[in-house]
Amino acid sequence: MPYKDEQLHEEKVFKDPVHRYVHVQDRVIWDLIAAPEFQRLRRIKQLGTSYLTFHGAEHSRFNHSLGVYEIVRRIIGNFENRNDWNDDERLLCLCAALLHDLGHGPFSHSFEKAFKLDHEHFTQQIILGDTHIHKILERVEPGFSQKVADVIDKTYEDKLVVSLISSQIDADRMDYLQRDAYFTGVSYGHFDMERILRVMRPIEDQVVIKSSGMHAVEDYIMSRYQMYWQVYFHPVTRSAEVILSKILHRAKYLFENNYTFKLKPFHFVSFFNEDVGLADYLKLDESIVFYYFQLWQEEDDVILRDLCERFINRRLFKYIEFNPNQQMKEWMELYRLFKAAGIDPDYYLEVDSSSDLPYDFYRPGEEDERLPINLLMPDGQLKELSRNSDIVESISGKKRTDHKLYFPADVVRKLSDALPAKQRIMELLNLEQPLKGENEHAD
């Protein structure tokens, strides 16, 4: 029997807290899961620094990847024997689902910004380069790894296949919303996935939703909205993210300025040089990062030491509302005052902005255009979701942005009262009254 058709002697299952069970029947999938590049995802948290806000959020990308695979498996199970669905694409879909996040590194967002990396680039490299994953895919058939890479890259010709993995209601989002809600423990993130799966229909080059399932989709969109603002953009999480970025920038700066580390950070060298090869990239998981951050707590450089100590022991920055567009003057004054007070504003004063577009209708030609969710009406016509749903219409295309200014309140408070700048800093940072940020969930 050709490798691509090989079935396990008995179906294997993984106990999964979100989907109850993840089922594996194909030898290929089983082998991919066992590959070192996939096992590595166990050492990278799904939600980066969120565990410092929600202590339950310690789950890994390994978890999520299995979940996305399982959802696609169920969708395809429903598609069998439907027109417009080509069952030859089955294995391709499953592989793309399983592997779509393969290139993520530790704390992806911060690392990507600090070292100009792109995790999607590495996903492609792992699939196409000299890896266990690549070899397994090529055993399916020569060129199969390229197909998988194309699906993940959204360039694969069969857009129906692409849309299962990447659209405004894809398996990726359905898994992470539910999974992140489960592990954080928040009560958002519930929607009736079973129903959504049952009303999905493959129509030509897209997956559409039977209109009778519209309300389940509304619920999903609302879940998404709440999860973004309650969990993903939580200001305490962002505070930890700010510190993390500052650590990376400081270490790079020191490296570039020939600072002598007590132990040479050899895992980081190619990152500092912005010339990261696949092998180096694969080695840098979260345990390595934590190892260095802990070492650096004992470095001579005061800033690096302090920032690492803050991150490791969760002594985070506090925050206030702060709109940089309207408060440029205050910003400049604070920057100057921090300098005067001996607190380096490049590391201890940061505006962070988050914005989200919860749902978008189709706007052709614009950058980052997003395919809309289409409903299949009883008369067979397609109708874009926001034109049928008041609630979705109300948030459709509306970008919301939140700005916060982060700073170390403890340091400011400890400044000598004799210092002329102190009083004004306290005033600008609202430090007279109790501050937010110590605990996120306080009511």
Place this chain on the structure above:
Amino acid sequence: MPYKDEQLHEEKVFKDPVHRYVHVQDRVIWDLIAAPEFQRLRRIKQLGTSYLTFHGAEHSRFNHSLGVYEIVRRIIGNFENRNDWNDDERLLCLCAALLHDLGHGPFSHSFEKAFKLDHEHFTQQIILGDTHIHKILERVEPGFSQKVADVIDKTYEDKLVVSLISSQIDADRMDYLQRDAYFTGVSYGHFDMERILRVMRPIEDQVVIKSSGMHAVEDYIMSRYQMYWQVYFHPVTRSAEVILSKILHRAKYLFENNYTFKLKPFHFVSFFNEDVGLADYLKLDESIVFYYFQLWQEEDDVILRDLCERFINRRLFKYIEFNPNQQMKEWMELYRLFKAAGIDPDYYLEVDSSSDLPYDFYRPGEEDERLPINLLMPDGQLKELSRNSDIVESISGKKRTDHKLYFPADVVRKLSDALPAKQRIMELLNLEQPLKGENEHAD
């Protein structure tokens, strides 16, 4: 206001997936949670190697410690104004609950065995030594840290206080059963804790259960039984544990034999020397361990390299049922055959036995005597649980043991067929038929 009575300006809450919310009102508790020694528990998994069997089980001891605190807080809330309860012990109970696992290191069990450590010893040291935790406790009142240490050590004079933290139905067990069930996703581990908390009564020096709540307690005992055998003693988890132990032993052996590591394992030196101070102990969390295991994948020593590669990439040992008491002859034959085949049996052949006593009535004088669960009958008498419950009686005092033999099936299979030993090894290890251990949940 004295420090011990200080209340937070507003109650703080942590979102917890198991108990919904963890509530903190006392300044002391808030400060303890923020202490570096407590934050360190975020870097130690609650279930050690279980995440290799149940991918959801990635939660940390930080999670669990908050949970135990919360349960004790709720119990005490119900005790207020009851006879036999001294509300002066409130803060002491909360601190002991929060800190009872403070001394755990990474993969405690394996490390303790390999390096002759005792996590309870380190819990005492962290509470009594020169630490942030110690200072906070002494601010409550001089000698308070010793009281906390005594409660955890079960030597504190008020046995009622001790029993909240350590008994056959204490806050520790109630939290971990529910929490571990939640994160692994298994359907065992459910019992009606709300009811159990409501029927707990402080009577002299113990906590007893009103007899009307007996069935909830039965359910708890059954949960415990199922969790031990389905989760804690899962053979795949034990397979990972075996490999982990072998890594530690091999590294120690190499160190003692002056092997030159590519990078000196300085975090491990005091462990190898079996002379671990508090500072060294606190530094060794799981990220450090993983760092070294990853480095060691590139060591020259073939055994260390192979074992680390197995652990990191989850290429575990397979297993068969094997009772060392009855199969000593086979064991010796296998040991000899492995040697002959060039597979070092000291690292690649291991019997692991797990045993559990799900509930025990009181057997005075025996070692490790356990206090029984007593029911408070309607007539005011106390009656030991197993004398009132058929189900509990049936498993009471009955130790159950499970033995398995672990080995690398892949290596054995790859032996040359020309090798005379191979055939016999295959036979003894049952390698003709499909083997268990690749996937735990396969049915």
Place this chain on the structure above:
Amino acid sequence: MPYKDEQLHEEKVFKDPVHRYVHVQDRVIWDLIAAPEFQRLRRIKQLGTSYLTFHGAEHSRFNHSLGVYEIVRRIIGNFENRNDWNDDERLLCLCAALLHDLGHGPFSHSFEKAFKLDHEHFTQQIILGDTHIHKILERVEPGFSQKVADVIDKTYEDKLVVSLISSQIDADRMDYLQRDAYFTGVSYGHFDMERILRVMRPIEDQVVIKSSGMHAVEDYIMSRYQMYWQVYFHPVTRSAEVILSKILHRAKYLFENNYTFKLKPFHFVSFFNEDVGLADYLKLDESIVFYYFQLWQEEDDVILRDLCERFINRRLFKYIEFNPNQQMKEWMELYRLFKAAGIDPDYYLEVDSSSDLPYDFYRPGEEDERLPINLLMPDGQLKELSRNSDIVESISGKKRTDHKLYFPADVVRKLSDALPAKQRIMELLNLEQPLKGENEHAD
């Protein structure tokens, strides 16, 4: 000890699937629950005809009433010792919560319309008239029953007390949304009530929500929106409601026209005469209604018999979208055609419209003005919810209406093809294609 302060020897609890436990400590509450007028609520379904759509929705108003009581009990528990809260009102709140639905009869909506009744009127009568409930309340203190009646009637002077029972986010709504979701099994209806309760604050004459809890309130508003359209206004439920109304109208018509029933419907006589006393009202619960409907299946009157048989055996009317405002001509044509075909359109053709205003800001002076939900901002100001929440703003003040036309498709289909009207009826009713209404959840 005065009756109003009497506590039960031991707290009593009811196992409740929604709130886990309902706790009763006050003798007064215990006695009210045991009163026959309260026990009667066990014989009246909370959701009327919904059980014909969602088979799980068989729960009674007794269930819900206990739930509302429990929620108010928890809210008040959080209010203790807060300014603006007068703990003397505690028992009044609990009684009003427990008794607020006491006057509901079977299938309230249809009965009220058919016989010009008002359940609120009967709630007042039961509390103030010669009943067990009344006597218990007057034992608390003379005039106490009037206070309870006033709170339920929203005329009580302390509006803070009123708002716990009747506002846009009151205990009534919070219970029924969760309870109805639980029993129907739909996945809407989840929101974080525990958090909402914790962020409720009594401020002067209203309950406000700390702004940090806004997202939980958004979730509640969305739940409400989904429950209305997915459950409460489900077209299949409304189909059963239409038939029920027609039965009541037919029976009344026959009675008024001196039709001789096989068994005199003596429970209904005062209803037919539109002169219902309290004693008669209390006797008519759902088992009585079902008794008559079953008898009437064997009546001589063809219409009454058919309608009862439809209701009892769930042979419901089918439906199509139909806007009476725009389709008056079709309506008149259909009415005429039904007559011509021998199907009485007064009983077999009905437009039913449902509309809902999911959230409303304050519009003083308009009829049915609704108090808005106010957020308590960090600076101590109050801010109306929809001014702070995009999602709520989007649905605020927007009434949505759904119109459907109901008719017996089976009868139409069985008309002789020779009948000239048939073809046109089939066309107007869309009867060429498969029709909705047989099963509600079909996708």
Place this chain on the structure above:
Amino acid sequence: MPYKDEQLHEEKVFKDPVHRYVHVQDRVIWDLIAAPEFQRLRRIKQLGTSYLTFHGAEHSRFNHSLGVYEIVRRIIGNFENRNDWNDDERLLCLCAALLHDLGHGPFSHSFEKAFKLDHEHFTQQIILGDTHIHKILERVEPGFSQKVADVIDKTYEDKLVVSLISSQIDADRMDYLQRDAYFTGVSYGHFDMERILRVMRPIEDQVVIKSSGMHAVEDYIMSRYQMYWQVYFHPVTRSAEVILSKILHRAKYLFENNYTFKLKPFHFVSFFNEDVGLADYLKLDESIVFYYFQLWQEEDDVILRDLCERFINRRLFKYIEFNPNQQMKEWMELYRLFKAAGIDPDYYLEVDSSSDLPYDFYRPGEEDERLPINLLMPDGQLKELSRNSDIVESISGKKRTDHKLYFPADVVRKLSDALPAKQRIMELLNLEQPLKGENEHAD
């Protein structure tokens, strides 16, 4: 297409709180559900008088019947293409599952005892007699109704089919345990049904369980045990049951003694005469019973009136532990004393005993022999469950019995203190101290 193979145009689904969705694809099943004899199950509570103990337990047998059907549908879905499974039996299994409880009447147990009825007899009659159900089944193929009746009667030749519906781990039990737990809200009743379904294997004439699923089965057996003692045999429920029986006996007694009822109880006549035909049986649902009980609250006969008033308004009997085998003397004394005090002991003094055999191994030849649960071991052998499981072994074959004595405490307490018998009655009934039974869940 023959009727038996007809598929619905689109799959229909019912929203079910326990199984999430119940799926119907076969026209036959759809028609059976719509039949009046099946719809009648909506008017019969699944748990009889339990709703007076657990207010959530108001669900009907309609609910449960759909649930059993759905479980069998899922089991069969897993069986397809397995040896030993004959897919021709599919529709037969589904019909038998759906219809297995069709003959239940209101409060079955009490009615059966009072009027010497047998619900299984009526199930057979409904399937084989002149009913809508019968006609639908005969359309499948002549003789099909007999096959369905045989499966339910356990006389069908293919025992594998029988065992799906009736065995110690059948679809019936799996549904009711979960469903009754859901609606009562108790925390027992959880087990991993998904896993049990997946490890079920058809082997010759029985369904066996792969040994890897043994723990899930243990959990199921424990659930069953807890549900019996915590829910089904709850003494408060039995108190209501006692009163119900007494009402039926009193009414029959009055009828036989030519008492003149205010309204002739014509629905009951054939029951009193112990000559119930199918038509009469089908008419007597719970609403009819409640109708009469409410009427009888106004009868002249003091006993009938009082008992009905107690049942309707939940003024139940209290109870004490009482073993009739050992306390015959007390029983006789009480009987005599009640008479002396003017309380008719035939209606107001009753011993009720419940007993349960939670699991039984095979005991051939004994009456009511039960087939054991067999495990399929890895070596292909079958092994009876209790021989492999310590926990099951411990409760296997052990009958447990609970005896209680029920009586109206309120009446006894109101006896004149002058009455000589009173003091002794109070003593024998333990009436000095607070009594159980007012509220079941009090701790």
